[in-house]
Amino acid sequence: MNFPRLVLAGLSGGTGKTIVTLGLCRAFKNLGKSVKPFKKGPDYIDAKWLGLASGQSATNLDPFLMSVDKLKALFLEKGQGADISIVEGNRGLFDGKDVEGTCSTAELARIINAPVILAIDCTKMTRTVAAIVAGCKAFEDGFNLAGVILNRTGGDRHRNILQKSIETYTDVPVLGMLPKLSKNPIPERHMGLVSNTEYGPQDESLEILGKMAQDCIDLDKIFEIASNSGNIPQNEEPLWSGIELVSEEHPVIGVVRDEALWFYYEENLESLTKAGAKIEEVSLISDDPWPEIDGLYLGGGFPETLAPELSANKDRREHVSRLADSGLPIYAECGGFMYLGDDVEYEGTKYPMAGVLPLSTCLCAKPQGLGYTAGKIIQENIFFPVGTEIVGHEFHYSLCISRTDSNPSYALKLSRGKGMADGFDGMIKNNVYAGYNHIHALGAPCWAGNFVKAALQFKKERK
Incomplete structure (x- = not known):
C-alpha cells in the first residue's frame, strides 16, 4: 500500500522539530490538504497540538509499545484517505532504548518505509552542519534522508553559508530555512509544551507557525518527496486481533x-x-x-x-x-x-x-x-x-x-x-x-x- 508520508526528525530533543512539524501541518491544512498527524513515542501533549494544527486527531506510533505488525496496521488504518501523513519523531533521530538504537525514530521510518526530513538547530553553526548531515545519511542502512530543514538561522549571510556548505559536501537537499523566533509561540514547561487546555491563543500561535512554514519551506518539494515514498510492506497481524466483543449489553x-x-x-x-x-x-x-x-x-x-x-x-x-x-x-x-x-x-x-x-x-x-x-x-x-x-x-x-x-x-x-x-x-x-x-x-x-x-x-x- 502507498500513500504520501514523511517523518520529521531532529538531532535531539529541543531542536525545534515540534515547531517545524506544527508549521508543516498547519501550512498544508491551509493549502486545502487533508493532513493526518502522527507522533512517534509516548507523548500526549505534542500529539494534542499536532491534532489542533492539522484539524485531525494525532495517532501515536511506537515500536516498543506494540509489535511491528500492529504498528504497521495502525499506521495503514489511520493514514488511509489523507492527502499526506506527517510523523513527528522523538528525541534524536537514532536515539532508542539501547546502543543499537532499538525503537528509534530511524527504526520507525524503516518500518513504515517513509522518507525522513531532518530539522537541525543551526544556532552558532555554519559549515559543521554539512558534516552532521553527511554523517546522519551514512550512519545506518535502509534509511532515506530525503532533505533537511534548517532551524533558528540568523541573517541572509548565515543562511547562504549553511545552504552552500550542505550542497557542496552532500547530496541532501535543503528544503527550508527558518529564522530565529524572538518568542516561542507555544510555551514549554517541565513535561514539554504547555498543554492546549492551559494555553489560550492556540489557533493564533498555530497560524503564525503555518505562515512561517509557507514563507520559508518548499512545501511543493516536500509533498513530492512524501508522494514518492513507495509501498509499505503488508502486515501479518490484524490491528484489533486479541480484542474481541465481550458482551452486547454495553456496560x-x-x-x-x-x-x-x-x-x-x-x-x-x-x-x-x-x-x-x-x-x-x-x-x-x-x-x-x-x-x-x-x-x-x-x-x-x-x-x-x-x-x-x-x-x-x-x-x-x-x-x-x-x-x-x-x-x-x-x-x-x-x-x-x-x-x-x-x-x-x-x-x-x-x-x-x-x-x-x-x-x-x-x-x-x-x-x-x-x-x-x-x-x-x-x-x-x-x-x-x-x-x-x-x-x-x-x-x-x-x-x-x-x-x-x-x-x-x-x-x-x-x-x-x-x-x-x-x-x-x-x-x-x-x-x-x-x-x-x-x-x-x-x-x-x-x-x-x-x-x-x-x-x-x-x-x-x-x-
Missing part, C-alpha cells in the same frame, strides 16, 4: 476527560468500545452530574496544576471514594492515580484528593520516573492475569509516599522503570488498579476485554 465506562486529566491513547478508548463498552466522558472538576457507570478510567494529566479545583469539588471526591468502596472497576494511570490518593502536595500546599488509596504524592523539581517500562503481573487483579508481561512508559515529577499504617499491595513488578515504590507499580485495592505506568491497548490486548468483563459483572451485581 458504561466513565472516562474522565477535563482540564486535569486528558492523557489517553485513542486506541485505548477504541479498544474498550470494540470489547463492548459504552464510553461516557465525565469530569472531576465540573459539578455536572455523572451518569450511572459500571467502570471508571482515569487517565494521566496535570492534577497538580488543577489541584485547587479538584480539591474544591468535595462532592465529586466523595462520590469517587464511594464508587471505589462499592467495588466499581477503576483503572487509573499517573495523574489519575494521584487523584485517588489522600492528597497532592504542590508548591508547598497539600490538597485533599479522593482518599481511595493510602498514599500521598508530592511534586518534585526533577523527574522521579522517565522512559519506557517493562514488568510482570505478580498479584491477582481484574485487569491482567498473573504472569502477564507488561510494557509501557512513565513520565512523572511526583513522588509517591505510602502511609506508614498501610500495607500496600502492588500488582506489577517492574524490570525496567521506577514505578510507585522500589520498582513496584499498579497498587490494587478492591477493584481498583492504579499506578504511574501508562499502557497502550494494542500492546496489552487483554486489558480492554477484562475491563469490560469486570464492568459487566459490576452492572449485574448492582441490579
